[in-house]
Amino acid sequence: MSETTYSIENAKSGRSSCKKCKVKIGKGEIRLGVNAPAGDYNMQSWYHTKCFTLPRKLVKQGIDAATFVADMLVDETEGNVLGDTTYDIVADIEYKLPKKKKGEEEGAVSGASKSMKRIKEDLAKIKAEAVDEEEDEDEGPKRKKVKKEKGKLSENDRARAEVFSMYQGCKNDELKDCLRWNKQMVGGNKDALMTRIIDGHLNGRLGRCPTCKQGRVKLTEDDGGETAYCNGYFDEENGVRVGCFFKCKIDKAPRLHPWYSKEPTEEETEAMEAQDEAAKSGGAVGVEQTEKAKEDTEKLTKLVKRIDWDMSHQPGVRQAAKDMLEIVKSCLAIPSDNKTARFEIGKIILANRNLPATEVLNEVIERFGFSEIKDEAKKKNKEALTSLCANPANAPLVEAFMEMSKLFFKSGDGIRGNANSKAAEAIKGIEFEINEENAHGLGKGKKTKVAGIGKGSAEKMYEFLTTGTVRFYSNYPSLW
Ligand SMILES: [Zn+2]
Ligand SMILES: [Zn+2]
Incomplete structure (x- = not known):
């Protein structure tokens, strides 16, 4: 290509x-x-x-x-x-993004600028209140007026204005530094930067996308930061870009805490990275899980040390694979089929035959992971996905379409990848439960057609609902 x-x-x-x-x-x-x-x-x-x-x-x-x-x-x-x-x-x-055509950029600028203008007005109101209140010390009737004014600002407006006043004196470069510390986007004009900073300061850093799990969620600036979106990520293993159409109201966006208004220390940066990893697993890998994994690793290491490790001949390797499987079976997420499991472990042993058994164990752990953590991650991811669906009953369909999308992207078929990802987002927004009767209609028909869902997708939905799987999909049982 x-x-x-x-x-x-x-x-x-x-x-x-x-x-x-x-x-x-x-x-x-x-x-x-x-x-x-x-x-x-x-x-x-x-x-x-x-x-x-x-x-x-x-x-x-x-x-x-x-x-x-x-x-x-x-x-x-x-x-x-x-x-x-x-x-x-x-x-x-x-530093200088391409000049957009008329109209294209206006939305982006005016959205952030509009909301910034409102915040500035709110701040002026708050300041006026403070002055009034001082003057009012002895004047009864005026106080009423102040209270009335106060009622006009919501708590949220007030909080935003207050954060704005904190960062107001910052130069663009300083705002960018702050965004960089928090690993957020650093593009755009001052209003766009400020919109992101106020949001982050109040709500936390934007985390990983709950749909594709890998992309970073970003603030939509053309609506003044009312919504967030993800546009996918790069799959390094397969060398392809995986598209994503995730969108949500800003209060539903995934968040990480804290927000750094000062440069984070080395430890804090490390903690952020760990947090980010955890976010990819839907929050399943916390401090507790990491501790538990450490303990389990120690336990397994002790057991593995007892194996009679003789790599000089074939039966020795075979025996080692068998022994290793016996030890890790209860802890790691290894294939349930004994033969496959032994074969997979055998492969790892052979590839690392010059290493001591304890180090081979680490390779095995790396490859399969702890089942408890993996199950928890799966559960958390499912919960997150379900909470994003207008109708929770449609969550399995969304998941199936997301997985299909990823498979297409990985095989280099971006067009189908996009189509499936779009369909997943469309299904997420559907309020009624999709069933065998209405599935076909979603892809066609004047009244029933849903934007983002094509005939092919509707077909697949029907198949999924009637058979519990999609033919294309069932070729990849490991993903299901
Ligand atoms: Zn140059
Ligand atoms: Zn995404």
């Missing part, structure tokens, strides 16, 4: 120059490469990260600078600096 690819690297020589500003890029300096197919050959161009403009094509697909850097930019730098400098590079690219 000839598609434009993007990479980042240290300039191999001092000969290349930036396509935008025409200035030479020094040897070793970080440069961003665009490799575009042009007939029979590929055209390579280089940019300073600050001179690079996110292609309109990508912006249209809803890909912002953060997504671009995380998902599409291949890191070819010495020492893979991208991980540590992601946020700087995002900021560089956002």
Whole structure:
């Protein structure tokens, strides 16, 4: 497939120059490469990260600078600096986003700006109240008026205005730093930055998407931060972008705490990362679970040490696999079929035959995971999904469509991947229970057709409801 690819690297020589500003890029300096197919050959161009403009094509697909850097930019730098400098590079690219056509951007700006204007007005009201109250010390009748004014602001309005006054004096760069500390998006004008900061300060950091589990939930700015959305993530293992159409009211968005208004310490950053991992499992992996896993690992290690570990001949390996299985069976999420389990474990043992048994055990744990944690994660994820459905009875359908979507994306079929993901979101919003009778109608018919659901999807729903599975899907029982 000839598609434009993007990479980042240290300039191999001092000969290349930036396509935008025409200035030479020094040897070793970080440069961003665009490799575009042009007939029979590929055209390579280089940019300073600050001179690079996110292609309109990508912006249209809803890909912002953060997504671009995380998902599409291949890191070819010495020492893979991208991980540590992601946020700087995002900021560089956002430095000047492409000028949008008229109308396109207006919504985004006016949404955030409108809400910011209201917050400023609220703040003025609060200040006026304070002054009034001071003046009112002895004047009875005026006090009534103050109370009346007070009633006009909701608690929420009041809280927002107060947070706004905290950050009001910050420069854009300072606001961006704060967003970076909290691993939130750093693009947009001051109103957009402020909208994100006020939301985060009041409600916590936006976490991982409850639908696709991997994408980061973002604040929708065109409605002034009333809703949140996810536009998917990059599946590194399979090298594909997985699309997602998750959307929710802001009060339903997944949150992580605390919000950092000061730069987090190293420990705090580590804790944030652990939290993020936990969020991917739907919150199933907490401190308690980590402790328990540690204990279990110790217990298993003791047992494994007793195995007579002889890797010099085939029967020895076979015996080791058998012994290992016996030990881990009750703790780890290994295949229920003994033969498959022994085979899988045997593979790991063979691949690591030069390592001591205790280290092989760690590989086995890594591969299968603790069943308790996995079950808990599954349960939590199901609960989260169910709570997002207008009708909880439709949750299994949503799950099935999300899984199908992922499979399509992984196989490189983005069109079907998107279709299934869209259908999943559409089902989530349906208030009645989908059943055998009404399933077909969702994909066609003037009155019954639901946006986002095609004929094929309706067909699959019907099949799922009548047989409990979808043929395509049943080829992947491990995912079900
Ligand atoms: Zn340049
Ligand atoms: Zn998502």
